[in-house]
Amino acid sequence: MGNGAKAQQRRERGGKDAGKGGKSQLKVNEASKSIVCGTCRQSFMTTARAPALTAHAEKHSKALADCFPDFKV
Template structure:
């Protein structure tokens, strides 16, 4: 077996190992379950209260409870 055959075998082995590229986009889209009741903007479920309060104050000049009445800090 020459070097050309070894290189071809290595290419075939590497082609088998490579899977489908994994993307986090679909998972992130599904995890957006906090929604502003005024503008309907969505936020990731891991978003903390200070970021939501900032949105409420800057975009709507309202409080956290006005924009996100169902938000429970965890």
């Protein structure tokens, strides 16, 4: 029995782990985007800070409070 056959047997025996897939953060990150720009409807993560949101509001030539009225500093 060669090494290729042993590896194949190991894969078959460990088949219960094969269906699990990777541990992706994509769904969690999408769910945590609760800050939404009132002008363009772009969403930001809840951990976004005021300077990043202010920079986004400046792209619209508006103030932070105009684009994000619900944002608490």
